[in-house]
Structures are given as C-alpha cells and as structure tokens.
Amino acid sequence: MTTTTSTGYLASRAPGARPLLGHVPALFRDPLPFLRSLAEQGDLVEIRLGPQRAMMVCSPGLFQQVLTDTRHFDKGGPLFDKLRWFLGDGLGSTPHDVHRRQRRQLQPAFRPDALARYLEVMAQETRAASSGWQDGAVIEVEQHAYQLIARIITRTMFSVDGSSAAVAGIAEAYPEFHQGIGRHMRSPSRLLDRLPTPANRRFRQACSTVSREVDAAIEARRRGGAGTGHDLLALMVREGLSDREMRDQVITMLTGGIGTSASALGWALFFLSRDPALAEAVAREARAVLPAGAEPGRDVLDRLDLARRVVMETLRYYPSAWFYSRTVTAPVELAGRRLRPGTAILLSPYLIHHRPDLYPEPELFDADRWLPARRAAMSHGSYIPFGAGARKCIGDVYALTEITLAVAVITARWRLEPLPGPVPRHLLEPRPWTVIHPAPLHLRLHRR
Ligand code: HEM
Structure with a gap:
C-alpha cells in the first residue's frame, strides 16, 4: 500500500x-x-x-x-x-539529556588544535605500517588497515608512544573484538553467545585484552595526573569522570573509530586497485604534497584533494556505519x-x-x-556517512584525515594489484553487519 x-x-x-x-x-x-x-x-x-x-x-x-x-x-x-x-553509557549510547553534557566534555579532544597534534602520529604510523611490506607479496588489506587504525587511535587518544603495551594489545585484539560484537548483534539469543564455542572463546579473550589495556591506561593516567594534556584521558580526568565513565567512553571511541575507519581504508584501497590511472594520479599528488619525510601540515586535507575525494566517494559507496x-x-x-x-x-x-x-x-x-x-x-x-544533528560523528574530521593520509602515503609508495580472476562475490555484494567489511581482500604489492 x-x-x-x-x-x-x-x-x-x-x-x-x-x-x-x-x-x-x-x-x-x-x-x-x-x-x-x-x-x-x-x-x-x-x-x-x-x-x-x-x-x-x-x-x-x-x-x-x-x-x-x-x-x-x-x-x-x-x-x-x-x-x-x-x-x-558512552557518548554513542546515552539519551539526549545526558548526551549533551558528555559531548561538551569530550569535544575538545576533536577540535582543530587537537587534530593538528594528531597529524604527526597518523603520518608516522602510516609510514611505519607499509615500510615492512615486500615487493610482489600478497597482503590481506583489511587486517593491515585494522592494525594501523587501532594503533593510531590508541596512540592519539591515550598519548602513548608506539612501543606502548596498550597500542600492541589493542591493535592485536581489536579485529576479533569487533567481529565478536557483530556476531553477538546478529545472534538471536544471549544463551548462544555464552556457549563455549571457539569463536565465543576468542571473543571473550579479545574483550579481556581490550578491557585490561583500557583499565591500565586509565589507572596510569590517574597516577600520573592529567597535566595540561588535551587527549581524551586527560580531558576526562579533568572533568572528574569516574573510572567506569572513562572506561565506557574509551570503549565507545575504540568501537566507533576503529572498524569504521579500517573498513573505509580497505575499500578505498580496493577501489584504487581497480583503477590504476586514478591510483597513479593519487600517488603523484601525494608525492608532491608529502615529499619523503615531510610532516603533514594543518592544511593537508585540502592539499590532498584527490585522495580526499577518493575517500569521500568510498564513504558514499560503502558508508561504514x-x-x-x-x-x-x-x-x-x-x-x-x-x-x-x-x-x-x-x-x-x-x-x-x-x-x-x-x-x-x-x-x-x-x-x-x-x-x-x-x-x-x-x-x-x-x-x-557521519550522520547529522547533535549525534553527528564526533570523529568525522579525525577519520577523514587519517584515512586520506593513509590512502595517500600507501599509494605514493605502493601499487596494489587485484589477484587474477573474477572479482570475488563478497567484494561485489558484501554482507555487512556492524560495518561493511571488504575482508578478505587480497591484493598484490608492487613498489612504485
Ligand atoms: C569512516 C569513519 C567513521 C564513520 C563512517 C563514522 C560514522 C558515524 C556515524 C554515522 C555516527 C552517528 C550514529 C548515530 O547517529 O546513531 C557516529 C557517531 C560516533 N562516532 Fe563515528 N564514524 C567514523 C569514525 C569515528 C572515529 C575515528 C571516532 C573516534 C575517534 C568516532 C567516534 C564516534 C562517536 C563517539 C560517536 C557518537 C557521537 C555522539 O553520539 O555524540 N567515529 N559515527
């Protein structure tokens, strides 16, 4: 009707x-x-x-x-x-009346001055992530994207360096954690979620790793004092949040920020692998804007115009959320x-x-x-792709920046080639749940 x-x-x-x-x-x-x-x-x-x-x-x-x-x-x-x-009760889940206060408390971690401080970590991590790749090797792209994005978000939100146990622990556990949440959302009964199946056991293990690292980071920050830092933990200590409140917010940021950005990065690299001329143009632009070792400036998103348009189109085509x-x-x-x-x-x-x-x-x-x-x-x-209104993604510019930088840095160095044969069906018509995954997405690497 x-x-x-x-x-x-x-x-x-x-x-x-x-x-x-x-x-x-x-x-x-x-x-x-x-x-x-x-x-x-x-x-x-x-x-x-x-x-x-x-x-x-x-x-x-x-x-x-x-x-x-x-x-x-x-x-x-x-x-x-x-x-x-x-x-x-993190920012993404609370009702509107509680949400307003929480959003005001956390917004400073996403203001332009804070984002400018994150740029260096984003570029450093992206360069490090692709520097160990071997010419001619085949990689599963989304796994690499997950590791990279998880490392960036942990380092920027906790202000820790790349060798911190939290960075390695969260990056390692996150893919299983994210997949487990998706499985549990699809599951018709909580009873099934409690069965001791291998998948449920792996998920529980991933949950306890993520919890342990988040709790340790909160405790370390309380011991050390918030100082004048502008990262998420510093803000929350200054705002007087309890451990439980801080924990919910950190888990919300990780859950909202990792799977979404990693899947978008994976898909952007997939689309570029299907269009070598576009990839070559992105590589040329990236080499001009970020010559070897150059640090990105605040205007990097404007200057990486084509890479950003590729990311915007990726988020149109397969919006992670x-x-x-x-x-x-x-x-x-x-x-x-x-x-x-x-x-x-x-x-x-x-x-x-x-x-x-x-x-x-x-x-x-x-x-x-x-x-x-x-x-x-x-x-x-x-x-x-980032919603609208009062609940619009708090990490929209953060995400656009990290994904665009990653697309540019990776494409400047590497040509990613699809494996021979028809495009697998899961890439043409993916079955999404929490986000629209490209995995498994295998591409061959060629050094430019
Ligand atoms: C491509 C990447 C991303 C996409 C597509 C995305 C998409 C979205 C969307 C659509 C919403 C609104 C959901 C709703 O209205 O129910 C949202 C909210 C949210 N996102 Fe993102 N997001 C991304 C990256 C990030 C990142 C990097 C972070 C954190 C670092 C983040 C943290 C959050 C949080 C905390 C909320 C809840 C905001 C609120 O209710 O005030 N997201 N995201």
Missing part, C-alpha cells in the same frame, strides 16, 4: 513480508540489495522485523528530521539495544504518518547514497562527484 501524504512524502509498506519472520530473511540474506529496493517503495517504508514493525527512512529530508528532532526521536531501536550492552536506528519518544508525525512512542526508526546512509535520483549511476565509483561544481549541485542532506 502506498500513500502520498499532505507533506508530499510517499509512505508505504514493503512487499514480501514472510509469515512470522517478516523481512528479517531479506535483511539477513542480502541486506544491500534489499535496502536499495526499499528506496523504490517510497520515502518512509514500513517493514516487519519478526512481530515488530519498523519504519525505514528512505529520503534525505526525513533522515535529517529524525536526526535533528531530539524532542521526538532518541537513541533506541532493535540494533541499538544489543550494541549498548558492549558500549555501556551503514545501518542504525532511533526510537520515537513522543507522538510525532513523520511523512504524514502518526507514530506512537516506541516505534522503531531505521536509518541507512547506504540506502540514501545509492538512490539514482540523488547520485546518477550510483553503482559507479566516481571520485569526480566531489569536484566543487558537482558537489554544489547535490541535494542538501544527501551525503551522510
């Missing part, structure tokens, strides 16, 4: 709901094609997740409304409740439909980014979409 409402928006019900399960099989089996198909049904599309009804937002205008109207929509919904179990939710907190009208408190609202930047009326040829990877003239013609709110 489709209704055009007085708001001009089209509200509808998605076809194909299965008895009892509703649209769960479609969402689990082939989530990305399913999402693309919903955009054809209307601007606000009702789907069924088992017995529960949920509203999928398919238009940029409604997306902005949900994310900016904090009186009627708040964190919640089917995906959120499971994630919260891992994240506690591809699917999240909200809950209605007070009666509200959305696209002309009255929604009751407790209604689940589903949001997918992937769906918006693949609407052909917003992005012509959406399945084409085209970094030139982000040239100023074409960008200016885009509709407002149609590019949302």
